[in-house]
Amino acid sequence: MPRPLLALLAAILVAFGVSYFSDRIDPYYLDVMTGVGINIILAVSLNLVNGYTGQFSLGHAGFMSVGAYLSAAITLLLGPRLLGGAGGSALQQGLLFLGALIVGGLGAALAGLAVGIPSLRLKGDYLALVTLGFGEIIRVIFQNVEALGGALGLNGIPNYTTVFWVYSFAALTVYTVVCLVRSTYGRGFIATHDDEIASEAVGLNTTRYKIVAFVVGAFFAGVAGGLYGHFKLTITPTGFDFTKSIEIVVMVILGGMGNTIGVILAAILLTILPEVLRSVEQYRMIMYALLLIVLMLVRPKGLFNFDYLGIAARLRRKFRPARE
């Protein structure tokens, strides 16, 4: 079996193991762990768009909300009908939840496609604004649909999210993004990021790469939204506003755009940090803002870009076979 797939299976097994013993873990730590996992999914999937492909999207929370609403609607509306009044067995619940998550992800992917096709002809600043605009439009629509609770949102969502689901999907996200980017096909994402005009000149369909990145990113954002909904048990349209998108963007930038490990570390750090710093909660957004500015001025490649002293480059030079 190829190594990445093995790693994925191992991660899912570990997640299952931890989840199995979750009764013995302090619920508070369990909550933080779940939050970390969901943020890893969000940040790694956004990194495919903003980091590897170099398209600046500010609408990730919008896709998250599509997944959250769709999957919550399924478990809330279809759940009782499929599982009966007693709530069904654990396996039935699990299958329903899996189905709901995947449908939520597909819905978000569809939204990503709808957003991507028109807007990915744009670049940089414009794309950022259009994705932000789409995020807001999605929010306004949810606020106006009475069937989905309107401005009050959905309440009483069943508590299905466990460490197993969160970390399995987190592992799947990392697996998909890493394997996609490292594949022959995936080099196109990085080429699009590096120089769009040159990529087009050598025959790459950059628009298609951008759309694929967008759709895959939106899918996982939707799954993360579903996990989030069944974790918080209540979702409102305002919970997925611009600030949420910014939070994910900060994770990607702090970790280093196009650096999956860095982004995972940043997602962990930025989820745990606010927990530790509860007393200075009102400074959180100011710190995010300063982080963005200072990082761009001082370390534009992110905090977790470990190549501080150019060690990797030096090693590469040293061990590179001498030219003929």
Add this chain to the structure above:
Amino acid sequence: MTEFLQQLLNGLSLGAIYALIALGYTMVYGVLRFINFAHSDVFMVGAFIGYFVGSHLPQGTVWGGLTALAAAMAGCAILGIVIERLVYRPLRGGPTLNVLITAIGMSLFLEYTGQLVFGATPRAFPSIFPAKVIAVHGLIISLNQVIVIVVSAVLMIALQLAVFRTKLGTAMRAVALNPKAAQLVGVNIDVVISFTFGLGSALAAAGGVLYALNYPSIDPLMGVVPGLKAFVAAVLGGVGNIPGAALGALILGMVETFVDGSRWSTYKDAIAFAILIGILLFRPAGLLGRFTAEKV
């Protein structure tokens, strides 16, 4: 008919405010080719300066109102220049994405520092101008609306003169056309960029005070939505094009006012984005902009 005229008037005054903000976006984009996300928060700071100065002045006088307006404009001009000097200048010539991220960071910084300093609760804006209402054939014209339209018109004419009749304005247009060539003929690009930021921020501050007059409550996040809409207006008219920004803003103000008066009013905030997406799809250069091919 009266209702139509009333809506037209409301749309005109809203559009005039959008225009003041949009001009700043468009000028900065013209010179530096990036969207100054923090612009909408300079607008907010302008409203707050107007609030603090206005509270200390006698209420309801024209000169008091104009003093508050001038103070806000001067304060924000300085703020805009300082932001450019400290944050944007070190990144000039770097990747556009980095500048964009920094601008978003600056915007968030102003918003949340504002929340910390001014508090998140909305404050009532003092009526610094005389509050009079004139009724003409059933048409209700508040003096505030007249002031908004007159002040915006005066400022836009002044801007037009500054850009087309002064030496700095000429230099600004030269930089917008071709920064390198402008430098070669002796234009000091730093001065021009500072000037552009100062001018744009002063206009945004005027917009902030006028907006606060008509929607009399201010809070640190008040700039976000008008800022985004003003940006849409700038794109609608053609980013980098000064008359285009004014035209786009007037159109957007009208459309929004009429949507607000119809049964689709809950979708009012989405309409601007729908316009943005539509214009970028069908005429990305904007109504008055010219499409230029990217050269390699």
